[in-house]
Amino acid sequence: MKNSKFDYNLATLLLFLFITSCIAIHTAQEFGQYEGDFLFRQVTWYFIGFGMILGVMYLDSKQIFRLNWFFYSLSLFLLIALILSPESIAQEINGAKSWFQIPGIGSLQPAEFTKISLIICLSYLIQKHHNKYEDKTFKTDFFLLIKMGAATLLPILLIMKQPDLGTS
Numbered sequence: 001m002k003n004s005k006f007d008y009n010l011a012t013l014l015l016f017l018f019i020t021s022c023i024a025i026h027t028a029q030e031f032g033q034y035e036g037d038f039l040f041r042q043v044t045w046y047f048i049g050f051g052m053i054l055g056v057m058y059l060d061s062k063q064i065f066r067l068n069w070f071f072y073s074l075s076l077f078l079l080i081a082l083i084l085s086p087e088s089i090a091q092e093i094n095g096a097k098s099w100f101q102i103p104g105i106g107s108l109q110p111a112e113f114t115k116i117s118l119i120i121c122l123s124y125l126i127q128k129h130h131n132k133y134e135d136k137t138f139k140t141d142f143f144l145l146i147k148m149g150a151a152t153l154l155p156i157l158l159i160m161k162q163p164d165l166g167t168s
Contacts, residue, residue: 006057018046041106068124071117072151078110079158098162111162114155121151 025039056064082090082100090097099107125147133140 064120065124065127068117068120071113072121075110075114075117076154076158079114079155082110083158083161096162111155111159114159118152118155122148125151 021042022039025042029038078100082097085097085100088101090100093099098111099109101107126144129140129144129147
């Protein structure tokens with residue numbers, strides 16, 4: 001299985017992290033000071049993450065790049081929607097309005113999805129730039145930095161509006 005895209009060492013490491021986190025959460029919940037079942041949430045999100053990893057693992061980078069601007073736009077839309085949402089959907093917690101409250105699921109922080117979409121967007125910009133400019137000069141590299149800065153600035157400004165300095 002030399003050509004396999006599956007990394008067994010990484011999968012084993014993730015399995016150990018999963019088991020360790022479940023034991024730690026279960027132990028912390030035994031004392032009854034927390035409301036809700038955090039262990040169930042942890043297991044649920046691990047399975048969702050595992051499904052996402054499998055999905056991305058078998059996609060070609062060209063397929064991901066084709067969806068680049070869709071994911072980037074969707075993440076910006078979610079950040080704007082978060083700012084404009086009423087308190088019933090997006091409560092202010094610790095001075096920041098950073099999470100959507102989804103009944104039955106819990107909270108969802110759009111800034112976390114924005115981080116992933118921004119990484120894909122920046123890698124797309126870099127790859128496209130390097131294909132277009134084979135001769136690297138200060139001028140072409142500076143132009144790349146301007147494009148990357150512009151792509152990064154809007155999400156940062158929207159996240160700062162929450163305000164969430166740590167995430168931005």
